[in-house]
Amino acid sequence: xxxxxxxxxxxxxxxxxIVALLLAASVILNLIIGTAHIRLSEILAILLGRVPSExxxxxxxxxxxxxxxxxxxxxxxxxxxxxxxxxxxxxxPIVGPYILGISSGATLAVGIATLSSxxxxxxxxxxxxxxxxxxxxxxxxxxxxxxxxxxMKSVIALLLIGIMMGYVASALTDILVAFANKEKIxxxxxxxxxxxxxxxxxxILILFFAGGAIVVGTYLMSKHLxxxxxxxxxxxxxxxNIRLFRVLLIFLSCALAALVTASAGPVGFIGLxxxxxxxxxxxxxxxxxxxxxxxxxxxxxxxxCDLVARTAFSPAELPLSSITAIFGAxxxxxxxxxxxxxx
Amino acid sequence: xKRIAAFLISVLVFSCWGCNFEKSFQSIGPFTVQKQPNGTLxxxxxxxxxxxxxxxxxxxxxxxxxTVVYTPVKRVIAYSTCDVSFLVGFGILREVLVGVTxxxxxxxxxxxxxxxxxxxxxxxxxxxxxxxxxxxxxxxDIVFTWNADxxxxxxxxxxxxxxxxxxxxxxxxxxAKYVEFIAPFFHKEKEGRVFVDKFLNAIDQIxxxxxxxxxxxxxxxxxxxxxxxxxxxxxxxxxxLVNLSGGKYELDDVQGASCxxxxxxxxxxxxxxxxxMFTYRSPKTGINSKRQLAIENPMMASIRPMLSGEIYTxxxxxxxxxxxxxxxxxxxxSILQPTVFGPPRYEFFQRLQ
Numbered sequence: 001x002x003x004x005x006x007x008x009x010x011x012x013x014x015x016x017x018i019v020a021l022l023l024a025a026s027v028i029l030n031l032i033i034g035t036a037h038i039r040l041s042e043i044l045a046i047l048l049g050r051v052p053s054e055x056x057x058x059x060x061x062x063x064x065x066x067x068x069x070x071x072x073x074x075x076x077x078x079x080x081x082x083x084x085x086x087x088x089x090x091x092x093p094i095v096g097p098y099i100l101g102i103s104s105g106a107t108l109a110v111g112i113a114t115l116s117s118x119x120x121x122x123x124x125x126x127x128x129x130x131x132x133x134x135x136x137x138x139x140x141x142x143x144x145x146x147x148x149x150x151x152m153k154s155v156i157a158l159l160l161i162g163i164m165m166g167y168v169a170s171a172l173t174d175i176l177v178a179f180a181n182k183e184k185i186x187x188x189x190x191x192x193x194x195x196x197x198x199x200x201x202x203x204i205l206i207l208f209f210a211g212g213a214i215v216v217g218t219y220l221m222s223k224h225l226x227x228x229x230x231x232x233x234x235x236x237x238x239x240x241n242i243r244l245f246r247v248l249l250i251f252l253s254c255a256l257a258a259l260v261t262a263s264a265g266p267v268g269f270i271g272l273x274x275x276x277x278x279x280x281x282x283x284x285x286x287x288x289x290x291x292x293x294x295x296x297x298x299x300x301x302x303x304x305c306d307l308v309a310r311t312a313f314s315p316a317e318l319p320l321s322s323i324t325a326i327f328g329a330x331x332x333x334x335x336x337x338x339x340x341x342x343x
Numbered sequence: 344x345k346r347i348a349a350f351l352i353s354v355l356v357f358s359c360w361g362c363n364f365e366k367s368f369q370s371i372g373p374f375t376v377q378k379q380p381n382g383t384l385x386x387x388x389x390x391x392x393x394x395x396x397x398x399x400x401x402x403x404x405x406x407x408x409x410t411v412v413y414t415p416v417k418r419v420i421a422y423s424t425c426d427v428s429f430l431v432g433f434g435i436l437r438e439v440l441v442g443v444t445x446x447x448x449x450x451x452x453x454x455x456x457x458x459x460x461x462x463x464x465x466x467x468x469x470x471x472x473x474x475x476x477x478x479x480x481x482x483x484d485i486v487f488t489w490n491a492d493x494x495x496x497x498x499x500x501x502x503x504x505x506x507x508x509x510x511x512x513x514x515x516x517x518x519a520k521y522v523e524f525i526a527p528f529f530h531k532e533k534e535g536r537v538f539v540d541k542f543l544n545a546i547d548q549i550x551x552x553x554x555x556x557x558x559x560x561x562x563x564x565x566x567x568x569x570x571x572x573x574x575x576x577x578x579x580x581x582x583x584l585v586n587l588s589g590g591k592y593e594l595d596d597v598q599g600a601s602c603x604x605x606x607x608x609x610x611x612x613x614x615x616x617x618x619x620m621f622t623y624r625s626p627k628t629g630i631n632s633k634r635q636l637a638i639e640n641p642m643m644a645s646i647r648p649m650l651s652g653e654i655y656t657x658x659x660x661x662x663x664x665x666x667x668x669x670x671x672x673x674x675x676x677s678i679l680q681p682t683v684f685g686p687p688r689y690e691f692f693q694r695l696q
Binding site for chain 1: 469472567568569570571572573594596597599603604605606607608609611612615623628641642645
C-alpha cells in the first residue's frame with residue numbers, strides 16, 4: 001500500500017464516522033422538532049413502547065414524524081446515488097437523476113391517473129394508485145431509454161433523446177391539464193412539488209428493500225464504474241462488457257430515481273448536488289467511496305432540507321424542492337464558476 | 344400549473360381586502376377609492392391608478408400617471424367568479440359582461456349560462472390560455488383579472504386592465520367592502536353600499552345571537568391532497584366567520600394566504616380536536632361521502648370529523664355567490680349553531696354522510 005492510499009484510507013476512517021454522526025444528529029432533530037410540541041422524555045417513552053399507540057403524541061411520532069424522516073433519509077440517499085451514476089455515465093457533472101425524463105414520465109402517468117380519474121369513472125384516486133402510476137410512468141420512460149441505449153453508442157444522442165422524451169411527456173401532461181377538472185389539478189400540482197410527507201411504513205419498506213438491492217448491486221459494480229470513468233476503451237481493456245454495462249448503469253440509476261419519485265414526487269437538486277459534495281468532502285473520484293458517501297450525505301442533506309421545509313415557517317410548510325434548490329443551486333453554480341475539479 | 348393558480352387565486356379573490364375595522368375604506372390594502380373633482384381615482388390590487396371619468400366629461404390633461412377609464416363601463420371581461428357575481432348582484436350582468444374564462448358548463452348561475460348560450464358572453468379560453476384575438480374582437484372597455492402577467496399584452500391592445508385580487512388583505516370585513524372598489528366602475532356605488540350594509544347587518548345579527556351560544560364546535564377548513572395539506576389560515580375571512588358564528592377555528596396559529604400548505608402533523612392535531620370540517624372539494628370532484636374522502640386520503644380517516652363529526656363540502660353555487668355573502672354567512676352560522684340560527688338550508692354547502 002503506498003503512502004497516498006494510506007493517507008486516503010485514514011481520511012475515510014474519520015470522515016465516514018463524522019458524516020454518520022451528522023446523519024444521526026439530523027435524525028434526532030427531525031424526531032424531536034415538529035409542529036406538535038412533544039418533550040424529549042415523552043418521545044423516549046413513546047419509542048420504548050411505554051405510551052399506548054392510541055395517544056395522539058404516539059400517533060404523531062410513529063405515523064407522521066418517523067415515516068417522514070426515514071423516507072427522506074432513504075429517498076435522499078437513493079437520489080444521490082442515482083445522480084452519481086448518471087454523472088459517471090455521461091461523464092458530465094451537471095446531470096442529475098431526472099435528466100433522461102424519468103420524472104416527466106412519472107408526472108405524465110400521475111397526471112393520467114389523477115386528472116382523468118373522473119372521466120374514467122373513478123370518484124377519487126387512492127394515494128397508492130398515484131404511487132403505482134408514477135412508478136409505471138417512470139419505468140416506461142426508463143424502458144425506452146434502455147432500449148435506445150442498447151442500440152446507440154453515442155452518449156450525447158442518448159442524452160438528447162432523454163431530454164426530448166422529457167419534453168414530450170411534459171407536453172402531454174400540459175394537454176391533460178388543459179382539459180382537466182380544476183379541482184383535480186390541485187392534487188396533481190401538489191404531487192409535482194415533491195415531498196416526503198405522509199409516507200406509510202409499507203411504502204418505506206418497499207422503498208428500502210427494492211432500492212437497497214439496487215444500491216448493493218451498484219456498489220458491487222463500483223470497480224467497473226471507476227474503470228468506465230477513465231474511458232470506454234480502458235474499461236473494455238479491463239474486461240468490462242461496455243454495451244451491457246451501459247444498459248445496466250442506466251437501469252440502476254433510473255430504477256432508483258423511479259422508486260423515490262413514485263412515492264415522493266420529483267425532488268430536485270439532491271441527485272445533482274450531493275455527488276459533488278461527496279467528491280469535495282472525500283476528495284476522491286473512487287466510486288467505492290462515493291457510493292456510500294452519497295448515501296449518507298444524500299440522507300443527511302435531504303433530512304435537513306425537509307426539516308427546514310416543515311419548520312422554517314411552521315405550521316406552514318414550504319415545498320421541499322424549493323429548499324433543496326436553494327441549497328443545491330449555489331453549490332452547482334460555485335462548482336461551475338470555479339471548475340475546481342472534473343469528472 | 345396556471346389553471347390551479349387560477350383556482351387558488353379565485354379563492355384569493357374571494358378574500359381581497361384588509362380586516363382593519365378602524366380604517367376607512369379608502370386606505371385599506373392596495374385598493375383605494377378617492378372622490379376627486381374630475382372623477383374618481385382608484386388603485387387596484389397592485390396599486391396601479393385609474394381615473395374614472397364619467398362619460399361625456401373630458402379627462403384632465405394631467406392624470407398623474409393614472410389610466411383614464413370612462414364610466415359607467417359598458418363592456419367588461421372578468422376572470423374571477425367574485426367579480427362576475429357582483430355584476431349579477433348589481434343587476435347589470437347581461438348588459439356589461441362580454442367575456443369570461445370559464446366554459447358554460449362550469450357556471451351554475453343560470454343568467455350566465457343563458458347569456459353564453461345567446462352569445463352575449465363569450466368564453467375566451469382558460470385564464471392561462473386566453474385567445475387574445477377573441478378578447479380584442481369583443482371590444483372590452485376594461486378587463487378585470489387576477490393575472491398581472493397579461494398587463495403588457497393588454498396595454499399593447501390598449502385595453503385597461505384592473506387587478507382585482509391582493510394577498511395583502513383577506514379579512515371578513517374587507518371581503519364585504521371589496522364591492523366598493525368595483526362599484527364606481529359601473530356607477531353602482533349606492534348598490535355597493537347596500538351590499539355592505541346587508542353584510543354588516545348580518546354580522547350584527549349574528550353577533551346579537553352570540554350570547555345564546557353555549558358550546559362552540561371546533562372547526563377546520565381545508566383538505567389533504569396527495570399527502571399534502573392545504574388549509575384556510577386564521578386570518579382568512581372564512582375562519583373569522585367561523586369564530587363569529589359560534590365556532591372555534593382550530594388552526595388559530597396559522598397565518599398567511601388562502602389555501603396555505605401546512606404540515607400533516609399540525610392538521611392531524613387540529614383534526615383530532617375538530618368537530619366540523621369544511622373541505623375545498625366540491626361534489627364535482629366525485630367526493631360525495633366520507634368514505635370516498637377516506638379512500639382518497641387514508642390519513643384523514645382517523646380525524647374526528649370523519650369518525651364522529653361533520654364534514655361539509657362547498658356546492659358549485661358557493662363560488663358564484665359573493666354577492667350573497669350575508670346568506671353564506673347565515674348558512675355557516677346555521678351549520679355551526681343550528682339551535683341558535685335555525686336549521687341550515689344547504690344552499691351553499693353539502694353535508695357528507
